[in-house]
Amino acid sequence: MKKHYSKIIFILLLAVCALFLFPVFIVLMNSFKSKFYISAEPFKLPTGETFAGLSNYIDGLAKTGFFSAFITSLFITVCSVGAIVLFTSMTAWYITRVKNRFTKFTYYAFVFSMVVPFQMVMFTMVKTANVLNLDNPWGLIVIYLGFGAGLSVFMFSGFVKGIPIEIEEAAMIDGCGPIRTFFLVVFPLMKPTTITVAIINTMWIWNDYLLPYLVIGSDYKTIPIAIQYLRGGYGSIDMGAMMAMLVLSIIPVVIFYLLCQKHIIKGVVAGAVKG
Amino acid sequence: MRNNLKKYYPIFALPTTAAFTVAFLFPFVMGLYLSFTRFTTISDAEFTGLSNYIEALTSKDFLNALWFTLKFTFVSVISVNLIAFSLAMLLTRKIKGRNFFRTVFFMPNLIGGIVLGYIWQLIINGVLERMGVTITFDPKYGFWGLVVLMNWQMIGYMMIIYIAGIGNIPSDLIDAAKVDGANSFEILRHVIIPMVMPSITICLFLTITNSFKLFDANLALTDGAPSRQTAMLALDIYKTFYGTVGSQGIGQAKAVIFFLLLAAVSLIQLKFTREREVEA
Known part of the structure; x- marks a missing residue:
């Protein structure tokens, strides 16, 4: 009886699984179909007449400049996440260990920023970035550090509060200054939080569309900007190129996921519980 | 030191x-x-009092976006959490392929909103093709399209949090309930749900705020069409800023209202579910 029951559950889960994979499969299949057959019959397998080989991929790569968009996305994501991890962990340690009115205010300002939606600061932030010459990929890293600081400082602070201060004092007595104490003692202890912060920010920045579009969109393309670019002025879309580019943008995400799956799942759970 | x-x-x-x-x-x-001024480039700001707020709150597009967002949030929060919780219940049993299922269900969460929007545009248009229409034909298609998209994206994420919550319930608590003669439904109602209340708090918070703030997928899936009827708050604010000349002040006022609304809704929700959390 009981065995029977778990068989039904297994089949049910398999069905749900198929539902989850179905959209990706359809996109993959259509990326090999000639563009005129995609919208009309998206659920039919490509046949001799509708099969387009790799032409959608060649078309799409030429139209969007996908490879340079990939490099831009990679550069911005890696540098921003690196900056966020390094600087917010230092800040969190400082404002948790040095207690005065100013650090307290700073902490609450960071926490407050977490509930403010992007649209609230969208227009003024873009203007500020223009005035300060931050409207380039390097400047965007500064913007991401500033806008992403709230959650990251909050998470690192939560962790620092749990580190016994005696460990740091011992390092100081042994002659370490604050910088060596932080990098040799505190930062290595923070590793679990560092992974969580890095994962959460990677997922955000890699997929972010509006912020990079408004700040650097006129000169540079990230992957989401390149995809959105395929939608023409009047909403007309080259479906062939679109399908191919969707496939190409999913591939790096899936590879990243399969490589660091354990960290990602742990990271999002830890991030959710603390955030 | x-x-x-x-x-x-x-x-x-x-x-x-x-x-x-x-x-x-x-x-x-x-x-x-x-938000209290009239401006196009910031340096030319002129104080106008509350007039932006009055214009925002009487704007048909904004009120429509507000209603659309509230409806969307309500429907998706319920469906995402119900499905995610059910899957979590199934996946905390001893079942073969548990890790595989978990991996697959979580995967869509990593795909960005723009890409998600175009994936679902293809699928939904393909289904509607039989009726000879597209997703922008009627706002209800856009609405349900967004709900399906949101479910596909968020279910796996919420499921992972529920799995962690259910896994933390001490098994002797459930055994004790069984000894006392409770059936499966009673165990769910009186043991499991109260014990995973912290996870429910988090999941509700995440689904509410993410539904409320949805932008990328909305832009890619329908771009508000037909005639802004499927634009949610974030998209309506964006279009007010960058789509119409001279209405930046109104856009900023809408953004302030959006922020206050989001803060109010999430604080009320946190307070409401936190009160229902219990100690083991």
């Missing part, structure tokens, strides 16, 4: 605080101020 560390402010705290001021603090204060 603390005095020693204090002098290191420029190294430890200044970079983050400076970036934070540039990217958040200053724009926030400036945005608050500009």
